Amino acid sequence: MRWTNLLLGLFFITSILNAQDETKPWIKSERLGAQRQIKLSKIQYPGDSKYDVTYYKLDLKVTYSPQQIAGAVTVNAFADTDNVSNIFLDLTNPLNVDSVILNGNPAVFSHIGDKLNITLDGDYNNGQSFSLIVYYHGIPGSSGFGSFEFDLTKITNQPTIYTLSEPYGAKDWWPCKDTPADKVDSADVWITVSTSFTAASNGLLTAIVENGDGTHTYKWKVCYPIANYLLSLAIADYTEYTNYYNYSPTDSMPINHFVYPESWSPTVKSYLDLTPQMIKVYAEHYGEYPFIKEKYGHAQFGWGGGMEHQTLTSVGGYSSGLIAHELAHQWYGDAITCKDWHHIWLNEGFATYSEGVWIESQQGNAGYKNFIVNEMSNAKNAIGSIWVQDISNIDEIFNGSRSYAKGGVVLHMLRGIVGDSTFYKIMRTYTYYPGVAYDVATTEDFQSITESVCGLDLNYFFQEWIYGEKYPKYSVVWSKNLISGNLWNLSVKITQDINSNPSYFTMPVQIKATFAAGDTLITVFNNSQSQTFNITLNGEPASISFDPNNLILKTVNSVVTGVSEEINPKSFSLEQNYPNPFNPSTKISWQSPVDSWQTLKVYDVLGNEVATLVNEYRPAGAYEIAFNISSIKHQQSSGVYFYQLKAGEYVSSKKMILMK
Numbered sequence: 001m002r003w004t005n006l007l008l009g010l011f012f013i014t015s016i017l018n019a020q021d022e023t024k025p026w027i028k029s030e031r032l033g034a035q036r037q038i039k040l041s042k043i044q045y046p047g048d049s050k051y052d053v054t055y056y057k058l059d060l061k062v063t064y065s066p067q068q069i070a071g072a073v074t075v076n077a078f079a080d081t082d083n084v085s086n087i088f089l090d091l092t093n094p095l096n097v098d099s100v101i102l103n104g105n106p107a108v109f110s111h112i113g114d115k116l117n118i119t120l121d122g123d124y125n126n127g128q129s130f131s132l133i134v135y136y137h138g139i140p141g142s143s144g145f146g147s148f149e150f151d152l153t154k155i156t157n158q159p160t161i162y163t164l165s166e167p168y169g170a171k172d173w174w175p176c177k178d179t180p181a182d183k184v185d186s187a188d189v190w191i192t193v194s195t196s197f198t199a200a201s202n203g204l205l206t207a208i209v210e211n212g213d214g215t216h217t218y219k220w221k222v223c224y225p226i227a228n229y230l231l232s233l234a235i236a237d238y239t240e241y242t243n244y245y246n247y248s249p250t251d252s253m254p255i256n257h258f259v260y261p262e263s264w265s266p267t268v269k270s271y272l273d274l275t276p277q278m279i280k281v282y283a284e285h286y287g288e289y290p291f292i293k294e295k296y297g298h299a300q301f302g303w304g305g306g307m308e309h310q311t312l313t314s315v316g317g318y319s320s321g322l323i324a325h326e327l328a329h330q331w332y333g334d335a336i337t338c339k340d341w342h343h344i345w346l347n348e349g350f351a352t353y354s355e356g357v358w359i360e361s362q363q364g365n366a367g368y369k370n371f372i373v374n375e376m377s378n379a380k381n382a383i384g385s386i387w388v389q390d391i392s393n394i395d396e397i398f399n400g401s402r403s404y405a406k407g408g409v410v411l412h413m414l415r416g417i418v419g420d421s422t423f424y425k426i427m428r429t430y431t432y433y434p435g436v437a438y439d440v441a442t443t444e445d446f447q448s449i450t451e452s453v454c455g456l457d458l459n460y461f462f463q464e465w466i467y468g469e470k471y472p473k474y475s476v477v478w479s480k481n482l483i484s485g486n487l488w489n490l491s492v493k494i495t496q497d498i499n500s501n502p503s504y505f506t507m508p509v510q511i512k513a514t515f516a517a518g519d520t521l522i523t524v525f526n527n528s529q530s531q532t533f534n535i536t537l538n539g540e541p542a543s544i545s546f547d548p549n550n551l552i553l554k555t556v557n558s559v560v561t562g563v564s565e566e567i568n569p570k571s572f573s574l575e576q577n578y579p580n581p582f583n584p585s586t587k588i589s590w591q592s593p594v595d596s597w598q599t600l601k602v603y604d605v606l607g608n609e610v611a612t613l614v615n616e617y618r619p620a621g622a623y624e625i626a627f628n629i630s631s632i633k634h635q636q637s638s639g640v641y642f643y644q645l646k647a648g649e650y651v652s653s654k655k656m657i658l659m660k
Contacts, residue, residue: 047177050087051077052077053076054076055074055185057074058073058190058191059072059188059190060192061215062199063194064150064197073174073175075089075175076132078124078127079124086119088116088118089115089116091134091171092171094141095136095139095141096137097134097175098137099134103130103131105121116175136175141173144172144394145164145166146303147169147170147172148173149302154262158237158260159197159237160260161193161233162232162235162236162301164232165230165231167391167394170228178228180337181440184225184228187221189203191235192211194215197235197236197237198218198235198238201218201233201312202226203294203311204220222294223293224335224438225439226334227334231310232309232314234312238258240256241259241264242257245289247288253292253296254295255296256297257297258298259298272298274323275296275323278358279327281358281361282327285424286431289330290334290437299315300315301315302316305322308326308330313329329351332346332350333351336438338440338442342391345402348403350408353411355408356371356412378400379402380471381405384469406553409553410466413507418450422453429452430450443466460506464502467501471554473556474495474496475494475557475558476492476495476559479562482540487538489535490541490544492535492544493532494524494532495530496530497557500606503529503607508525509547509552510523510548510549511524511545511547512544514541514543515540520537521548522535544559557615572591574590576654581656583658585629585630586626586656589624592618598617599644599645600615600644601643603642605641610632611632613627613643640657642656643656
């Protein structure tokens with residue numbers, strides 16, 4: 001899913017996201033936080049776990065005037081445990097249920113609290129199947145991002161109807177088990193509309209039946225597994241355009257585009273004509289397009305962005321970035337779907353990274369690097385872990401800095417660790433790996449597949465980047481010493497600022513040593529908060545570069561030459577602050593016997609950085625600095641704080657108490 005700035009005026013965007021939204025304005029619309037925020041108390045998630053759905057058939061009649069829906073939805077399922085005597089489907093209360101047929105006979109049901117409770121005709125044990133048909137009608141709701149909309153086109157005000165069910169909106173317009181975890185094996189979507197409309201949906205169009213009453217029925221068939229939120233309707237008086245993806249010398253797949261007549265233009269056509277080439281690029285990197293026996297395409301709708309409905313993406317406008325992002329979801333989001341919204345980065349992070357894959361194919365490594373720089377800038381705004389802690393809040397699920405940008409940067413960093421060829425082998429293996437291909441996945445599934453392909457233990461990587469927070473901030477001090485002849489020792493000390501979770505980041509780090517006649521690239525494994533590496537080089541290094549290929553999401557505080565190993569830590573001293581306790585100010589003193597890079601920082605008891613008082617290269621001497629708690633941007637409460645001095649090998653911390 002991606003979003004554009006068409007709806008900018010509707011949404012409140014916090015200042016911390018402004019930098020990202022300037023780069024990718026579609027993020028403003030998809031977040032939709034201030035207006036449409038759904039809490040778990042208002043939803044039934046993750047659906048009824050007592051049964052497993054295998055098939056949906058949506059037989060719907062949709063009218064624009066009056067604006068309503070009437071339908072018969074077939075649900076084939078089997079019990080997922082023993083002694084199942086009742087189940088529920090998710091369906092919002094404004095929709096009226098006329099009857100429920102169970103295995104051909106009327107069933108007892110009640111419709112309360114957005115649940116359609118159904119009494120089964122006996123006790124079903126694990127594996128025993130049953131079939132339901134729910135007859136219902138009413139005015140569908142519109143929650144989340146606009147789950148079911150009766151709308152008008154922007155320019156000519158022509159009627160249009162569309163759906164966007166992610167994450168919790170499917171139940172606003174049809175009875176279902178509302179969780180991404182339970183994919184069905186296949187589905188049918190039959191849409192009866194006025195003959196003035198074209199009705200587009202997932203899968204292949206098998207028939208258009210003229211009903212003789214001013215309506216016709218479009219019959220779409222989905223033969224691949226599909227999650228409930230990816231089933232969609234797009235209804236309008238469309239202009240249709242088809243191009244093709246040639247996946248072999250003798251075979252091709254149609255790419256069907258449904259465009260509002262008012263929007264059709266040579267520019268729009270040029271964007272749509274990029275689609276076959278994009279599919280080819282992704283197929284080379286990720287494996288063949290996963291729905292090759294059906295189709296791909298785009299259906300224009302009234303929402304200000306894009307939504308990756310399986311085989312038929314819904315788009316509010318046209319750009320290469322939007323098309324690339326939503327197309328990538330066909331692999332990651334549709335063919336493989338996150339098992340629950342905690343792991344949404346497996347959808348959105350992968351699609352965001354794939355934008356860079358497309359850019360790299362067109363603009364080379366320079367274009368890709370520029371893309372990553374922008375994503376890293378956005379990712380630094382992320383608050384909390386990529387693993388979404390509060391899935392009751394749509395803002396949290398679809399947080400642009402975290403689920404999208406930082407999720408995409410994680411894949412970039414993984415590529416940096418394992419190398420290009422192994423990385424894309426991982427991606428191709430993941431695409432068609434038994435148990436996740438055409439099914440659902442968690443971060444642990446992706447981690448397991450990654451480790452099996454590359455042969456590395458990457459638990460440190462996934463734990464700190466998916467379940468941890470923030471990113472490393474490095475200070476680097478290096479020195480050189482002649483060993484003998486032309487052999488030199490390069491000493492590099494890497495120190496990380498203290499983080500909360502994790503306390504520091506474990507990563508392989510590239511260091512480029514530059515010589516008069518060229519350079520060499522060295523990789524060290526940084527697995528300590530402060531760590532010195534001694535590297536023997538053939539030649540005298542003139543300078544070094546830290547992470548020269550930008551493979552790590554980071555801040556580099558400094559890279560300086562200085563004395564590191566030669567400093568005697570016993571020569572330093574950090575004094576107790578005075579006064580202590582204090583309010584609002586106190587003084588901190590220390591002695592430095594040699595010139596060195598020095599940092600003095602204040603932390604709270606949880607390890608969160610409160611203030612940086614010193615971060616610079618200083619000559620030997622005695623120092624004193626005042627610390628005033630009232631100068632801190634965020635209000636600090638009474639309690640215990642720590643201040644820490646780092647200078648060369650010297651690291652010392654002392655406790656101080658704030659009393660208000």
